[in-house]
Amino acid sequence: MSALPRPIINELRAVVGDTWVVVEEKAIERYLYDETAYGVRPQPIKDVIVVKPGSTEEVAEVLRIANKYKVPVYVRGGGTGLVGGAIPIKPGIVMSLERMDKVIIDSENMVAEVEAGASFGKLLEEADKHNLMFPAHPGDEGASVGGLIACNAGGSRAVKTGVVRSYVLGLEVVLPSGEVLKLGAKTIKNNFGYNLAHLFIGSEGILGVITRAYLRLYPKWGYTATVIIPFDSRVKAFRAAKKLLFSGFIPLALEYFDRRVIETSAKYLGLQWPIKEGDYFLMIMLAEALEDTLFLELEYLDRVAREEESLEPFATQRDDEQKTLLKIRSEIFSSLKSETFDILDTTVPLGNVDRFIENIIDVEKRYGIWLPVYGHVGDGNVHVHVLNYQGFSRDQLEKITEEVYNAALMLGGVITGEHGIGYIRRKYVKRLLGDTWIETMRKLKAVLDPNNVLNPGKVLPEE
Numbered sequence: 001m002s003a004l005p006r007p008i009i010n011e012l013r014a015v016v017g018d019t020w021v022v023v024e025e026k027a028i029e030r031y032l033y034d035e036t037a038y039g040v041r042p043q044p045i046k047d048v049i050v051v052k053p054g055s056t057e058e059v060a061e062v063l064r065i066a067n068k069y070k071v072p073v074y075v076r077g078g079g080t081g082l083v084g085g086a087i088p089i090k091p092g093i094v095m096s097l098e099r100m101d102k103v104i105i106d107s108e109n110m111v112a113e114v115e116a117g118a119s120f121g122k123l124l125e126e127a128d129k130h131n132l133m134f135p136a137h138p139g140d141e142g143a144s145v146g147g148l149i150a151c152n153a154g155g156s157r158a159v160k161t162g163v164v165r166s167y168v169l170g171l172e173v174v175l176p177s178g179e180v181l182k183l184g185a186k187t188i189k190n191n192f193g194y195n196l197a198h199l200f201i202g203s204e205g206i207l208g209v210i211t212r213a214y215l216r217l218y219p220k221w222g223y224t225a226t227v228i229i230p231f232d233s234r235v236k237a238f239r240a241a242k243k244l245l246f247s248g249f250i251p252l253a254l255e256y257f258d259r260r261v262i263e264t265s266a267k268y269l270g271l272q273w274p275i276k277e278g279d280y281f282l283m284i285m286l287a288e289a290l291e292d293t294l295f296l297e298l299e300y301l302d303r304v305a306r307e308e309e310s311l312e313p314f315a316t317q318r319d320d321e322q323k324t325l326l327k328i329r330s331e332i333f334s335s336l337k338s339e340t341f342d343i344l345d346t347t348v349p350l351g352n353v354d355r356f357i358e359n360i361i362d363v364e365k366r367y368g369i370w371l372p373v374y375g376h377v378g379d380g381n382v383h384v385h386v387l388n389y390q391g392f393s394r395d396q397l398e399k400i401t402e403e404v405y406n407a408a409l410m411l412g413g414v415i416t417g418e419h420g421i422g423y424i425r426r427k428y429v430k431r432l433l434g435d436t437w438i439e440t441m442r443k444l445k446a447v448l449d450p451n452n453v454l455n456p457g458k459v460l461p462e463e
């Protein structure tokens with residue numbers, strides 16, 4: 001039972017209604033965790049209550065109460081975050097936006113007006129009914145739209161579509177004071193002053209609660225294809241990837257993985273990886289409005305594959321086959337999750353991906369371990385899983401993680417291209433971003449959230 005004083009709970013009940021204030025331990029349990037790997041996931045504090053506002057006004061009232069009593073508020077979307085961002089670590093309130101899930105499609109303007117608690121899956125479904133789509137696909141469809149914006153999520157299509165930030169035309173944000181900030185419009189261009197919305201995109205729940213967004217939609221692609229190009233050497237695979245990218249050819253996705261990684265995922269799903277030849281693969285997804293363009297691209301891919309000495313490429317335009325291939329690729333994360341200490345989302349400049357992976361292989365050799373490596377070679381974002389190797393201490397696993405980070409940093413990269421800082425990467429902030437970054441962020445936070453009620457203990461290091 002929460003130690004939050006009874007009068008505060010009563011005030012919250014008066015705002016959202018009795019049903020929407022959850023105090024029973026069992027019912028709270030599912031709001032305490034996210035998808036962060038078990039090895040690094042913070043221990044949640046159980047001394048919280050869950051509050052589920054149904055409107056922007058209710059979010060504002062809840063924040064006013066929290067501010068008045070200086071009670072921490074942990075905003076929660078779909079709980080699919082991978083860095084502990086939504087996990088409560090101080091006694092207080094978990095604010096779940098699950099009731100705020102309306103999606104309105106304005107097809108004439110190709111804009112979705114979405115409440116922040118709507119799932120990404122729901123946004124896709126609603127857009128689809130109007131023959132429209134949200135072009136980026138930043139991972140888990142159980143994520144909420146608010147969470148995707150708060151984390152500025154990426155995904156495998158970023159090479160062509162960019163990340164979530166590129167689609168946010170307008171935002172409604174409730175500040176910790178309870179004031180409501182309306183930013184942007186349904187327009188594609190908007191030059192009316194400093195674009196404050198971008199301050200909240202990627203702010204990981206520490207500056208304000210995103211309650212609504214205008215998102216830009218596009219007409220659905222008419223034609224898609226998926227091509228797997230196998231190679232007998234990693235070097236050849238990367239040479240081909242570079243040749244494609246540097247030629248100006250922009251696929252929807254350009255992914256790399258090796259046989260061991262992809263077969264682990266196929267086995268987990270009870271499927272077979274259909275490509276028998278080669279041990280290193282490029283997976284290229286194409287999406288175009290015109291079929292002729294798609295065919296020209298397929299021909300071009302075939303030519304590059306042969307010039308770069310690939311084995312026999314496999315190409316399909318069949319929906320079911322494309323879905324199966326994508327499923328096997330997408331479930332790599334899940335297939336490794338139970339033995340993963342931490343999943344990293346290191347990102348390096350485009351031209352350095354091959355060198356980064358060579359450095360990872362060097363770490364593998366030195367420690368005598370398997371470091372599954374795969375990901376978005378098309379945008380430099382490569383996932384590395386550090387596993388729970390038998391006989392390795394926590395310190396050793398952290399040392400391996402640091403070695404992967406250092407490999408990225410030495411090549412001009414960053415330690416996170418997708419998942420963010422959240423809780424688990426706070427300890428690297430000082431070393432990597434420096435005191436001035438921290439001070440500037442603290443000043444910004446103090447202006448918007450002087451009582452530090454929103455997501456305390458996340459992103460910024462403890463003072």
Ligand SMILES: Cc1cc2nc3c(=O)[nH]c(=O)nc-3n(C[C@H](O)[C@H](O)[C@H](O)COP(=O)(O)OP(=O)(O)OC[C@H]3O[C@@H](n4cnc5c(N)ncnc54)[C@H](O)[C@@H]3O)c2cc1C
Nearest residue numbers: 077078079080081085139144146147148150153154205210
């Ligand atoms: C299988 C799987 C695949 C994934 N693939 C990708 C991928 O390809 N690319 C990628 O970038 N990520 C990926 N992720 C990570 C995750 O889906 C994203 O980080 C996503 O943006 C989290 O959204 P959420 O609603 O689940 O947020 P939550 O986990 O609920 O919260 C994440 C953070 O956002 C804050 N937050 C949530 N809602 C709001 C709001 N309305 N206002 C203010 N702050 C808010 C929370 O306080 C927290 O700090 C994947 C995760 C899984 C499990």
